[in-house]
Amino acid sequence: MSDVTATTTTKDKRMRFDIKTAGPAIALLLLCIIGFLLNPAFLSEGNLTNLLTRSAFIGIIAVGATFVITAGGIDLSVGSMAAAIAGVMIIIMNSAMETLGPGLATVLLGCGCSILLGLGAGWINGVLTTKGKIEAFIVTLGTMGIYRSLVTYFADGGTLSLDFAIRGVYRPVYYGSVFGLPAPVWVFIVVSICGWLLMNRTAFGRYCTAIGSNESVAKYSAIKVDRIKTMTYVIQGLCVSLATVIYVPRLGSASASTGVMWELEAIAAVIIGGTVLKGGYGRIGGTILGALILTTIGNILNFTDLISNYLNGTMQGLIIIIAVWLQRGDWGKAKANKS
């Protein structure tokens, strides 16, 4: 009897997992079909590559956001953080050029600083939330304003731009391809795999889930709640800095309008993917699909002039709602005990 139960268990589990991921996957598939019907060029290699590359930014940030949200937090500062990091990175690289020259060293220095800044910014968010005992929403709303205005300040209201000499060296990080896939896509893949492993195969992921599910249970289970929560923000910061590292060579500049609304997009990607906003249940796979869905919506809307440009937002809103509705995967069925 016990044996029988055990086997059904594993099978059941796998099945349920499938249905859960199937939601966002179905939504993405439908979008692709719509895109193809609107314009067959949608499925051209060039467009698919563009699409994947573009998803990389939001996707990488959203992987970090999955940890924060799973552990019951929220981070509204990611967009501004990206802008601020990009800005500082550009300043550093431009001034390093004088000593190091426009070479690899300068670019590496810039990237290294970006990572340090990301870790530091995430750590600040984390510490203010946990040690300062201030609601994450407020902390990150505050730092969002701070980072955004800092980049404006550094850029003196205008745009910070990377020296053209460095751009040549740095360009391949965005525009280059390895084995037929653009470099940003590789970064996205690596971040996704690491994120998935961290969430599903390590104690850290388990701790995040436990904290989001019930913080006092986590505390009584010998989990260092504050430390783990801070770590999620640090991971988020790392992801933001990685996204920035591949963003900067794309446009070679940063300004007050860099990364506006990325926080909402990242959170939306996470939730479209099936992670629960209140925490306790995180799915990296879903997040990745969520990021792809969001980018595809934007892409499709660039594809057609059937609808007024002004109504882009309406379409976007409708599609997001429908996608999440599909994602529930229990159409019509009552889920009494989940409410």
Added chain:
Amino acid sequence: MSDVTATTTTKDKRMRFDIKTAGPAIALLLLCIIGFLLNPAFLSEGNLTNLLTRSAFIGIIAVGATFVITAGGIDLSVGSMAAAIAGVMIIIMNSAMETLGPGLATVLLGCGCSILLGLGAGWINGVLTTKGKIEAFIVTLGTMGIYRSLVTYFADGGTLSLDFAIRGVYRPVYYGSVFGLPAPVWVFIVVSICGWLLMNRTAFGRYCTAIGSNESVAKYSAIKVDRIKTMTYVIQGLCVSLATVIYVPRLGSASASTGVMWELEAIAAVIIGGTVLKGGYGRIGGTILGALILTTIGNILNFTDLISNYLNGTMQGLIIIIAVWLQRGDWGKAKANKS
């Protein structure tokens, strides 16, 4: 013995209550002192009146948001909703002028439509959340995009302007004073009192708290969870429409940039006021102070040229974080069992 305990407890509670409300109040007081030191004109009657009037918009919306958040929801659509309602209101009044003339009837028709639209929009958010079982964050992120793009569409990307003939009739609703206080302030006061009574003195308020605190407990107590949650969104919609009714006569126009970021400001006001983002604990009084704090920060920054314009956001962010830190009211003391 029992009596003794009871008294100490009540005293304790009153004390704690005081400290809790005192947090935002202290923060506001400090801001006012800073404002006065920077520029004595800060405390001039004219400026205080401006300040109160300005707070009315965010304040009224935030009262509604307090209910939504207390019941464990969130509404990101309020800013766009305000813009869309303002737009439709203007269209209706402009076209009603032909038949009704530029009189009171037209203005009343406009206001009536505004209220209906607000209730309807709130109801849609509520039903999608409860019956559609879609996360509130996603639903309202979706409707946020939809309303925003609708107003852009109606205004053809530009600005919808109220006919000048109607403005004359409608003007006093913003610019008029009753007993020395501007009309918007009166609306704010009335909404605040109603909100406070509803939250603290009716069963509805308790139901919101119960749902936010533990949805299944609420359900098991025969509370119609879905209905109450929908009601909170409807109240939010009503508050948005009231805010719009006093907003439109101010400049007589609506555009795609109307109400941008109001959602974040409203939520920030609620949380600065001590309501918990995860629900289960709502304080209307705090919300009102929160709205005043936010407006005062903006006002003070206009009163000084000590800091670079570009750093406004930094100051704002810092002050918000500090205000909430003050609001915790347990500086330094370890609150082991609260974490």
Added chain:
Amino acid sequence: ETIKIGVSYPTPTHAWAAGMNWHAEQAEKRLEALYPDVDLILVNSSDPNAQASALEDLVSVQGIDALVVLPFESEPLTDPVLNVKKSGALITVVDRGLSQPGIEDIYVAGNNPELGRVSAVYMKGRLESGDNIVVLRGIPTLIDNERFDAFMAEIEGSGINVLDHKHANWNRDDGFEVMQDFLSRFPDIDAVWAQDDDIAIGVVAALKQAGRDGDGMFVVGGAGMKETIKSIMDGDTLIPVDVLYPPSMIATAMDVTVAAFKSNGPVAGRYILGATLITPENAASFYFPDSPF
């Protein structure tokens, strides 16, 4: 086969951009009717990143032959536009120049420093040394800086005091609130440079509320909103003039770009539109009642 021309510009979120959008749509209809083999594709984007994506899509999906682009910002879009150029398309840049020279084949633009300068010249003409003005700026961007710096450079040495300047984000509400606060703060203000007609509307509302719209007080906006032009035509004294920054420049750019395919002569080059001072005398010729702006 058809000639595909992509037209990319920021999503209209304020009136000037809406006017530009209107002119672009008018031009599309007009040109497509005129030349059946020309297809103009209008795309707007909400931020520089999205605009870069839109440019990629115009190339990879639509396969455009020419691009008319009003960059969200100069720096970030330089590389993406360069990529479009590499696909072989003809490039027309509107309004904001790219930060690398030589990418665009055609350049059509208004003149931001000139707008600031012309405004300042008008102020100097009306005010005397010792008079006080306040400045409401736009969104912190390069454009805003150019206008502001040119304005300040021109004012310098005239003895006119610029009491303070704050960002009002080319937005009526912010214009209203910032002006309210300036009025509480400074008892004596003689004129306001609002830089933009939207901000000016907010400023005027605040002046009227405070009852400080008399005594020869005046406001100078900018861009050429139709309501403002109308009231100048009607002889308003509070906003006596406006400085033109025409949203129709996008239509000009589309015309020139189509001409590059259709006419025989060479059309490449730079077309810089002036920052004309609109006064009651010349206002009628800048008035488009059907435009949203």
Added chain:
Amino acid sequence: MFDEARETAPVLKADHISKSFGSVPVLFSVSMDIHPGEVHALIGENGAGKSTLMKILSGFHAPTSGRILFDNHEVALPPDGEAEKLGIVLIHQELNLAEQMTVEENIFLGRELTHRGMLQRDKMRQMVSGYLQDIGVDISPSVRISDLSIAEKQMVEVAKAISRNARVLIMDEPTAVLTEAETELFFRQVERLKSKGVAIVFVSHKLSEVKQIADRVTILRDGQWIGSQVAEALTPDAMAQMMVGRELSDLYPPMHEADVDAVRVLEVRDLCASGVRNVSFDLRKGEILGFSGLIGSGRTAVFEAVCGLKSISSGQVLVDGVETRFDTVATARDAGLAYLTKDRKAKGLLLDKQMQPNLTLFALPKFIRRFGLDAAAEEKALERAIRRFDIRTRDANINVGDMSGGNQQKLLLAKVMESEPRIVIIDEPTRGIDVGTKQQIYHFIAALAAEGVSVVIISSEMPEVIGISHRVVVMREGQVMGVLTGDDINENEIVRYAAGLKRESKG
């Protein structure tokens, strides 16, 4: 066997009720009738289906088949507690209180008294004070639930149920965390309701209580109806036998003599923390140390402070003779200390997760292999725990929140034992556990002690403390009143210390 000549008709009757969750059956054609003015006890092993039956009889679950008769009419009970309007009230086994709200708000939740739409707060507060006084607890109506101890919460539930003018009052293990003194007060209220003609259903694993208060007893085993009998005809032993289906030998294991020379593994000196005043005691290797006292006497607080869950204001804690102060539970765990909370719902288990993640959560570092979690080891641990603690679920995949209360408790015990502690503090070890399993757990604890593990038992069940402890510490109002050894460990002595009638002079 039935008392066929009952003069009253049953007010509520379950007629051949069956229930399945999904494809998993948990009740098989169970019948039970409840008469006004009687106390009807329902007993059975953990997972027998008692709670499920009670939820069906109060409308929270719908039966898969069978009928419910209310006043002899077949009814479909309304869901979500609306059956209260019919006079059927259930106290859930798992507390059903909104933590952030006050006692008064919770007691009146869903049926507030209003006057023209406004709450009558003073009236409600007065009434709540009255209810609380009736059951003899000293809690202010305006205290938040989150500030109460679990026993106090249980008393609030009781007050809530009593306040509801019930015709049928169903109580699912209301006494599981109550001490005998509180249980006494509670039973007095039950008697009062009974005399007013209220029909009362009472679920408990404390068979002596059942014997004391019940008029009739219905027994379930594995979802099957075994029998309904007049309580007078049954001894606790007979009940146990009917429940478990076999003869139970001695409940308590034979006591190994404690080694008085064994090393002191834990010494606490003049410990002060919130709720704790100058507490000193020590614990030897291989010893079972009982902690007794009334509700709120500070037993929990002492060990939460020792284990780094609560800040210590002064005093010393020595582990193996070395002064230590654990600032987190993790350091305490790594030093070999483990604390098992009595509040399994709020502090013990992740109710929305399955057994596996819950089991290994406390000792997770043990399952790390090459940076990752060792899924195979985790699975093995679960299998082992299920065997070792006899955890019974019909569907191994359900969320822990859907498991029966007793099985949750066993899982919690298994979770803490995963860390293989040297010193284990078990708060209410047998809360909600059936007699059969209780016996297993006592033997398990005795075996642990025999292996050299030191065990602290905090328990409100006096027989339990007496039955397995080598020494018993009695606390009152945050202070240690005395330490009992040998023959002094008896109810009489413990009660006298706990009530403050006697106190050891400090040595």
